Each structure stands twice: as C-alpha cells, then as structure tokens.
Amino acid sequence: ISARLTIDPHFEVGPVNRRLFGSFVEHLGRCVYDGIYEPGHPSADAEGFRTDVIELVRELGVSTVRYPGGNFVSGFRWEDSVGPREQRPRRLDLAWHSTETNEVGLHEFASWLDKVGGELMLAVNLGTRGPLEALDLLEYSNVAGGSTLSDQRVANGRTQPFGISMWCLGNEMDGPWQLGHRSAEDYGKLASRTAKALRQLDADVELVACGSSNSSMPTFGEWERVVLTETYDDVDFISCHAYYQESDGDLGSFLASAVDMDRFIETVVDTADHVKAVKRSDKQINISFDEWNVWYVDRYHDVDRITAIDDWPIAPRLLEDVYSVADAVVVGNLLISLLKHADRVTAASLAQLVNVIAPIMTEPGGPAWRQTTFFPFAVTSKLATGSALEVKLEVPEYETAKYGAVPLIDAVATHDAQTGTTSVFLVNRSLSDEATVTIDIAALGRAAVVSAQTLSDTDVTAKNTLAEPERVGLIANDSATIADGVVTITLPPVSWTALELN
Numbered sequence: 001i002s003a004r005l006t007i008d009p010h011f012e013v014g015p016v017n018r019r020l021f022g023s024f025v026e027h028l029g030r031c032v033y034d035g036i037y038e039p040g041h042p043s044a045d046a047e048g049f050r051t052d053v054i055e056l057v058r059e060l061g062v063s064t065v066r067y068p069g070g071n072f073v074s075g076f077r078w079e080d081s082v083g084p085r086e087q088r089p090r091r092l093d094l095a096w097h098s099t100e101t102n103e104v105g106l107h108e109f110a111s112w113l114d115k116v117g118g119e120l121m122l123a124v125n126l127g128t129r130g131p132l133e134a135l136d137l138l139e140y141s142n143v144a145g146g147s148t149l150s151d152q153r154v155a156n157g158r159t160q161p162f163g164i165s166m167w168c169l170g171n172e173m174d175g176p177w178q179l180g181h182r183s184a185e186d187y188g189k190l191a192s193r194t195a196k197a198l199r200q201l202d203a204d205v206e207l208v209a210c211g212s213s214n215s216s217m218p219t220f221g222e223w224e225r226v227v228l229t230e231t232y233d234d235v236d237f238i239s240c241h242a243y244y245q246e247s248d249g250d251l252g253s254f255l256a257s258a259v260d261m262d263r264f265i266e267t268v269v270d271t272a273d274h275v276k277a278v279k280r281s282d283k284q285i286n287i288s289f290d291e292w293n294v295w296y297v298d299r300y301h302d303v304d305r306i307t308a309i310d311d312w313p314i315a316p317r318l319l320e321d322v323y324s325v326a327d328a329v330v331v332g333n334l335l336i337s338l339l340k341h342a343d344r345v346t347a348a349s350l351a352q353l354v355n356v357i358a359p360i361m362t363e364p365g366g367p368a369w370r371q372t373t374f375f376p377f378a379v380t381s382k383l384a385t386g387s388a389l390e391v392k393l394e395v396p397e398y399e400t401a402k403y404g405a406v407p408l409i410d411a412v413a414t415h416d417a418q419t420g421t422t423s424v425f426l427v428n429r430s431l432s433d434e435a436t437v438t439i440d441i442a443a444l445g446r447a448a449v450v451s452a453q454t455l456s457d458t459d460v461t462a463k464n465t466l467a468e469p470e471r472v473g474l475i476a477n478d479s480a481t482i483a484d485g486v487v488t489i490t491l492p493p494v495s496w497t498a499l500e501l502n
C-alpha cells in the first residue's frame with residue numbers, strides 16, 4: 001500500500017481541549033473497590049488508594065474524570081456517600097446487581113482525583129430523582145459555606161468547595177435498560193427544569209444533556225432533536241456514547257469503527273445545528289463524547305449478568321475485557337476521530353479507567369498493569385497539543401461489510417505553535433499489507449523526526465495479562481525518515497503510530 005498525506009498548519013480544525021483526554025470511573029464491578037481503592041494492598045496510601053494505580057493513571061494522562069456513573073447513577077442517592085463512613089448505608093445497586101457499600105464517596109473520590117491531577121465531572125441522578133436532589137448536591141459541592149448543606153460538607157472534612165464545573169444531567173436516559181428511562185420529550189423537559197434550577201444556584205456550571213446511548217438506537221437523531229429543542233438555551237453539551245467490538249470474526253469492519261464514530265459525531269453536530277437554526281440562536285452546542293471504547297458487550301450479556309434476587313456481590317468481576325493489539329489500534333483510531341472533530345467535540349471520556357473495560361488492570365493484593373489500549377491513549381494525550389489539523393489523505397480504500405468502502409489509512413495531526421511540535425497519529429487498517437506513507441510537511445518549514453512509535457504485532461490477538469503483563473508495548477518505528485519536506489514512514493498491517501516532529 002502506498003499513501004500520501006499533506007499537513008499544513010493553516011488547515012486548523014480547532015484547539016485540542018485537554019478535556020478530550022477524560023475518563024470515567026463508575027461504581028461498577030472492580031473499578032472503585034479493588035481497583036483504585038484497596039486499603040489492604042501493599043501499595044495503598046493512608047486513605048486506602050493504590051499508589052501503583054495512581055502512578056499508572058498519571059502516566060495515562062487523564063484529564064476530566066466522569067463519576068459515579070453510568071447506569072449506576074440512576075439509582076444513586078448521593079447523600080449515602082458522604083459523612084462518617086461507619087454510618088453510610090449499604091445499598092442494592094440495581095444497574096449492576098451489586099451491593100454498594102459507599103465506603104468510597106464524593107469526598108474520597110475528589111481526594112483521589114487531587115492525587116492523580118484530574119478534574120471531576122459529576123453526573124446527577126435523573127432516573128429516580130429530580131431537580132431538588134441535583135440542587136442539593138450542587139449546594140453541598142460548590143457553595144463555600146453558610147447553608148446547611150455546604151456546612152455539612154465542611155463538617156465532613158472539606159473546607160473548600162469542590163468547585164465542580166461539569167455536570168451530566170442523568171445518564172443514557174434513552175436506553176430502556178436505564179432506571180427511570182423516559183421519552184425524549186419527558187427527559188428534555190426534566191433536563192431543562194434541572195438545568196435552570198442548577199444555574200439559578202451556580203451560573204457557571206457547564207451542563208451536559210444526554211444524547212443517544214449509541215447511534216444504532218431506534219430513536220437516534222430524533223432523540224437529539226427533541227432533547228435539544230427542550231434544552232437548547234439551558235445546556236452546553238449534548239453527550240454521545242459509543243462502544244465497538246469485533247463481531248462474527250469481521251476484523252476488517254471492526255478496524256473501521258472510527259468511520260462510524262466520524263459519522264455519529266457529524267450527524268449529532270448537524271442535528272444540534274438544525275435546532276440552532278430553528279431557534280435562530282447564536283449559541284453553539286458542543287459534544288461531550290463521555291463514553292467511548294472497545295467493549296465486548298455481547299460477552300457481558302451472554303456471560304456476566306447476575307440476576308438472582310439473593311445475589312448482590314460487592315465489587316464482582318464485571319466487564320473485565322482483556323484487550324488485544326487490534327483493540328488498541330481501534331482505540332487509537334477512535335482518538336484520531338475525536339481529534340478530527342476537535343472544533344465540536346470539546347470533552348470526551350474513555351469508558352472506563354480501571355478493571356471495567358479499562359486501560360489499567362489490577363489484581364487484589366497483586367500487580368497493576370497496562371492493557372494494550374493504554375498505549376495509544378497515553379501517547380495521544382501527551383503529544384496532541386495546540387490545534388488539531390485536518391490531514392489531506394490520498395489513500396486507497398478497502399471494502400467492509402459494515403461501512404462500505406473506507407480508507408485503509410486514517411490520520412490526524414496536531415500542531416503546537418508555542419513549542420513548534422507537530423504530531424501525526426496514523427493507523428493502517430490493512431489486515432495483510434504494510435503501508436509506505438509519505439507525508440508532505442513542506443508547509444511546516446524545517447522539521448526533524450523527534451520520535452516515531454508504533455503499536456503492532458504479528459499476532460493481532462496478543463494481549464497483556466496477569467501472567468504476561470508486558471507482552472504488548474510500543475515499538476520505536478525506525479523507518480521514519482525526512483528529506484526535502486517529505487516524511488516517509490512504513491506502517492505495519494493492523495497498526496497505530498504516533499510521529500513527533502519538531
């Protein structure tokens with residue numbers, strides 16, 4: 001395969017918002033308990049948090065972290081999770097059929113986030129609750145003091161307000177599986193009332209209305225139109241969620257998952273702008289892609305689901321997908337898709353962070369390790385700074401069962417005018433052929449290759465596991481050369497690559 005790319009710093013899409021590198025911690029399976037928190041672990045700090053996990057989360061380069069759900073939030077009573085630990089109730093979590101001990105709550109999670117250097121993005125329960133409870137949580141979190149709830153926070157050990165800016169108005173309210181699932185109109189009206197109430201208390205909050213749980217939902221498109229018609233003036237973001245998996249052995253379609261993400265984003269942007277036009281509004285609604293990843297959801301439905309009425313385990317092993325090289329290439333490509341739409345996707349959360357469909361895995365009492373998907377996320381988070389640039393692609397296509405003819409190579413670039421660094425992120429989706437890619441960078445002026453790293457393997461199913469935690473990693477791509485304003489690089493089949501120029 002040979003492909004030609006052109007990069008020009010004038011082809012700017014938009015600034016790369018750090019919030020694109022957010023993640024998600026849900027009270028689900030072993031994400032919190034036996035994940036970030038394990039008081040008996042040899043690496044645990046005084047608060048019971050695993051410091052080995054904290055170090056890996058820092059290395060991953062996560063910005064905003066969405067919390068505490070997910071489906072969990074639609075049955076959650078936030079006040080259960082604050083105050084003296086020994087008095088916190090044990091609750092049945094209907095979403096994941098587990099027992100929630102509330103040992104880790106808002107204060108503990110905020111303290112953990114301080115340690116990893118992340119921003120808290122809080123979801124409120126609009127499944128089984130409404131504006132009043134959301135207001136209470138906002139008062140508890142963001143008011144300095146002098147009211148019952150804010151003083152309660154101070155009494156519970158946090159003198160300064162949490163100062164939470166981003167708030168999700170519920171979670172996946174379009175999904176029939178969601179506790180309190182509603183029609184678009186019902187949800188839109190509830191989200192609008194809640195948003196207005198929250199802004200009456202704190203005018204500076206940034207609010208996310210629930211979009212579709214995925215683009216295959218029967219209500220997709222119409223859901224966004226109706227919800228935004230109800231909430232346009234009240235919210236800042238509409239959410240997108242998308243999970244991809246290889247099905248029926250169709251690796252070719254799976255590797256093209258980012259094509260679906262591209263179309264998903266562009267359709268939601270079109271829908272938001274349609275509502276803007278109808279309302280004659282000057283305001284722009286952006287996308288918070290606050291759940292995305294590879295998730296073998298069929299396996300969860302087939303195997304993992306716990307349904308017996310007397311079976312409410314604490315932190316069971318749920319959704320513990322073990323990711324392959326091919327999965328990591330798709331994750332790298334999904335990041336490329338987010339960056340390609342940096343003008344409208346200004347926040348995103350990799351779902352999730354630890355153990356549950358996660359880049360980081362842990363064993364109780366044992367090690368923590370990086371899944372294959374850790375690498376493209378960590379490198380993109382580190383290198384994608386400045387502005388996202390549209391890359392002109394002249395590449396051959398291949399036929400997929402799911403998406404028709406799609407490009408064999410996908411790419412995006414970022415350019416940081418302050419440091420002079422340009423980064424290029426590329427995938428080769430071919431199952432069999434390496435690609436020789438020439439990149440015209442004449443418009444950048446003089447530049448040298450600082451680094452080129454590739455994730456690939458002759459075995460695309462290779463994984464990192466407890467037994468072999470470092471089986472897959474990044475390899476220096478020594479093929480990258482530069483001459484006369486043209487970079488030439490070879491990309492192995494089924495691979496993801498990051499190239500740094502300066």
Ligand code: AHR
Pocket residue numbers: 026069070071072171172213291351352
């Ligand atoms: O991330 C796992 C689950 O996927 C979340 O709880 C839910 O919002 C989505 O369906």
